[in-house]
Amino acid sequence: MKKSSLTILGCHSSIPTNKFHPTSQVLEMKGFFFLIDCGEGTQVQLRKAKIKFNKIIHIFISHLHGDHFFGLIGLLSTFHLLGREKSVSIYAPKGLKEIIDVHFKWSYTKLKYCIDHIELSSKKLEKIMENEKIEIFSIPLKHRIYANGFLFREKPSNRKLNIKEIKKIPDIQIGDYPNLKLGKDFKTNNGRVIPNFQLTFDPPKILSYAFCSDTSFYLPIIEYIKYVDLLYHESTFLKTEENRAMKTGHSTANQAAYIAKRAKVKKLLLGHYSNRFPNIKEFEKEAKEIFFNVEASEPLKTYYL
Template identity: 85%
Template sequence: MKKPSLTILGCHSSIPTDKFYPTAQILEMKGDSFLIDCGEGTQVQLRKAKIKFNKIAHIFISHLHGDHFFGLIGLLSTFHLLGREKSVNIYAPKGLKEIIDTHFKWSYTRLKYCIDHIELSSKKLEKIMENEKIEVYTIPLKHRIYTNGFLFKEKPSNRKLNMKEIKKIPDIKIVDYKNLKLGKDFMTKKGKIIPNYQLTFDPPKILSYAFCSDTSYHSPIIEHIKSVDLLYHESTFLKEEKNRAINTGHSTANEAACIAKKAKVKKLLLGHFSNRFPNIKAFEKEAKEIFFNVEASEPLKTYYLDY
């Protein structure tokens, strides 16, 4: 299984330029590909990143400002034109379904696949998706309109068999492997208990990723993102524009770093940069005054979550 990874497709705010794309990213975790936000140009960036469209089964939209979903109808149309048949799940605030349905109604488009809309409205932490390997939660944020971040957490894996030690115990048969993987001790025919830790290795570390954009500085999210391996937090402005950040419901790089430090995350990625600051390294420099392990996101760059 590949290491979980995050590929940034776009990491700027509002108006696209020839170099800057609005928010969109692909998280690959435990064999699944999750699209998080879908600003204009997402399809082009997916092509450049060589990410297969048909691998995307789950789409998460944080809020209904255009720079976070204006690329979605185009992407859904492309799925249709490419002959997609498997359904796609869209997790988004209430209202997006109506927008999508209205577009396809008036363009007389009947999709060849189904869209399952999971409409979000809760202002509390809420589990919105789960399979055998991953759980996904909303993270209520503080913006001008209803907005959620998303927390992706791996589920614990089974323990790994230590075949070298297992082969030393003739009583252990293949049918016993399942219980060993589940952490159970083994009892020989003579009644001797062999502790599980002698026969297995610890499973891989559970990894987690948190996406927090768009939001003002919002301390309640700290408890939800404690110790995540990778945090993407918006930093639309530098601290010299703190008043503008407050008025528009955004954060500064300094504030994003404060959140990361208080939550004790492993690594911070900054994003949602305002185009008024062409040098994104300035965001990184400001954040490093508070939190050392930080990077300014770059389009088409992939970041790995390490075990």
């Protein structure tokens, strides 16, 4: 089974350069590809990462600052030029639909595919998408404008059949398999009850990923992201710039680490670095003073949950 993974396309803030790329990433989970934020140059980074455009059906935009969505119209235009027919769902704060509609109106472009806009406005944890394998929630953040993080969580899988043990019980027929996968015990023809754990294996562990950018140091999110396998939390500044972080609605590396520690997450990824700090390992070093399993995310690097 393919592992769930996160590919970082860009992890810097504000101004793109030849080395620094604004926020964008792709989460692959249970066979689905989710594009999270779409800073300028995202489609070029997608090509470098060898992620096929037609795999992207769901796009999540955290907020309407340009470094988190300026690449979106270009990407949507490229979808059109490539002859895409499959629809795209965009989960974003209210206002993005208007921005996109105005662009395509005045460029006289009639897209070959449909866009389903899911406008976000809740300031509470809210389930915004669900299918048979995954559920996705918006996480309220604290920034200069309305902003959301996102929580992606797998749904429980069925138990796996232990065929070797099953074959030892002649009464078990193929028609009994669905109930065994659901965790039900088996009752033989003579009335003996065989516990399910003797006939099946535990399902794979449920995995979860939380994306929290952009946000000030905001303790309420701890409750929403407890025990996630991977947390991406912005760390725009080092602690020497804590006052600047507070004024601009951002966090420092040690603040991100504190959130991770309190939430008891498995691993922390830092990102959204200010360009004033060229050495991203400084962020990692600072965060490790508080939380041990932390890494400074890098463009075009893939991390496994």
